[in-house]
Amino acid sequence: MSHTVQQWLQTARQQLAQFVPPDEASMEAQILLMHVLSVNRAWLIAHATDNLTDMFIPKVESLLQRRLQGEPVAHILGSREFFGLVLKVTPDTLIPRPDTETLVEAALEKINGRMRVLDLGTGTGAIALAIAKHAPACEVVAVDASASALAVAAENAATLQLSNVQFLASNWFAALHASKFDLIVSNPPYIESNDPHLQQGDLRFEPMSALASGVDGLQDIRQIIAQAPDYLHAGGWLMLEHGYNQAEAVQQLLHAAGLQQIQTLHDLGGNPRVTLAQRQTTE
Ligand SMILES: C[S@@+](CC[C@H](N)C(=O)[O-])C[C@H]1O[C@@H](n2cnc3c(N)ncnc32)[C@H](O)[C@@H]1O
Numbered sequence: 355m356s357h358t359v360q361q362w363l364q365t366a367r368q369q370l371a372q373f374v375p376p377d378e379a380s381m382e383a384q385i386l387l388m389h390v391l392s393v394n395r396a397w398l399i400a401h402a403t404d405n406l407t408d409m410f411i412p413k414v415e416s417l418l419q420r421r422l423q424g425e426p427v428a429h430i431l432g433s434r435e436f437f438g439l440v441l442k443v444t445p446d447t448l449i450p451r452p453d454t455e456t457l458v459e460a461a462l463e464k465i466n467g468r469m470r471v472l473d474l475g476t477g478t479g480a481i482a483l484a485i486a487k488h489a490p491a492c493e494v495v496a497v498d499a500s501a502s503a504l505a506v507a508a509e510n511a512a513t514l515q516l517s518n519v520q521f522l523a524s525n526w527f528a529a530l531h532a533s534k535f536d537l538i539v540s541n542p543p544y545i546e547s548n549d550p551h552l553q554q555g556d557l558r559f560e561p562m563s564a565l566a567s568g569v570d571g572l573q574d575i576r577q578i579i580a581q582a583p584d585y586l587h588a589g590g591w592l593m594l595e596h597g598y599n600q601a602e603a604v605q606q607l608l609h610a611a612g613l614q615q616i617q618t619l620h621d622l623g624g625n626p627r628v629t630l631a632q633r634q635t636t637e
C-alpha cells in the first residue's frame with residue numbers, strides 16, 4: 355500500500371503515542387523517517403504530500419517496530435546529538451542527555467586559556483568532547499571504567515577530529531597517579547539501585563554500571579568528592595551532575611571535603627542538576 359510522507363508520519367505517531375507523550379511521538383516518527391530518507395525536517399514539510407518510494411517503506415517500518423518494542427531511538431540510529439556534536443552511541447554507553455549540557459556550559463564558563471580538564475566517566479565522550487571542541491586550548495583527560503565505552507569515545511574523538519582529548523581506562527582516579535587538574539567534571543552514575551525507573555523506558559537498554567550507584571545513589575559521588583581535592587590545583591573547580599533531589603547531600607559532601615564557593619545550578623527543566631565547588635586558592 356502506498357503512503358504519502360504525511361500519512362506515514364500520522365500512522366507512526368499514533369502507534370508511538372501509545373507509550374511516549376504525543377509531542378515525543380511526533381518527533382520520533384519524524385526522526386525515523388528523516389534517517390531512512392537521509393533528509394531534514396524542512397524536506398519532510400515541503401514534501402508532505404509526496405508518495406514514499408516503495409523501497410523505503412520496509413526500512414522505516416522495521417525501525418518503527420524496533421522503537422515500538424522499546425529500543426531507544428539513539429540505539430536504532432546509532433547516534434545522538436549533544437551540544438551540537440553528533441556522537442556515536444552503542445548499548446555500552448549512556449545515551450547523552452540534554453540535562454548534561456548544563457554541566458558543559460558551567461565548565462566552559464570557568465575555562466580560560468590552557469587549562470587541564472578531567473572528565474570522570476566519559477561514556478560516549480560527550481562532556482569531554484564538547485569541552486575539547488569549544489575550548490581548543492585545553493588539554494582534556496577522559497576516563498571510564500568501561501573499555502567498550504572508551505572505544506566508542508575514542509572513535510567519536512577521531513570522527514570529530516578532536517585531538518586535545520586523551521582517553522584512559524581508570525576506576526575513577528585510580529590510574530591518574532599524581533596528575534593535577536584545573537577543572538574536574540563528572541556525570542557519574544547517581545540513581546538509587548532499587549529505583550523502579552531502571553526497569554522502564556530507555557534506561558532498560560543502557561548499562562547499569564552507567565546508571566546505578568548504591569542504595570542511595572550517592573556511592574560514586576561520595577568517592578569522587580572524597581578523592582577530588584588531591585587531584586585539583588589550588589583554585590581548581592569540581593563540577594558534578596546529580597539527581598534532582600541530591601543537591602543538598604552533594605553540597606554537604608563538598609563542604610565536608612573542604613571545598614568552597616559551593617553552588618548548585620538548575621537544568622533547562624528547572625531542576626537542581628549540577629553542583630560545583632572550588633579548592634581553596636592558597637595552599
Ligand atoms: C552517567 S554515565 C555518563 C556518561 C557521559 N559522561 C555522559 O554524560 O553522557 C556514567 C559513566 O561512568 C562510568 N563509570 C561507572 N563507574 C565508574 C568507575 N568506577 N570509574 C570510572 N568510570 C565509571 C560508566 O561506565 C559511564 O560511562
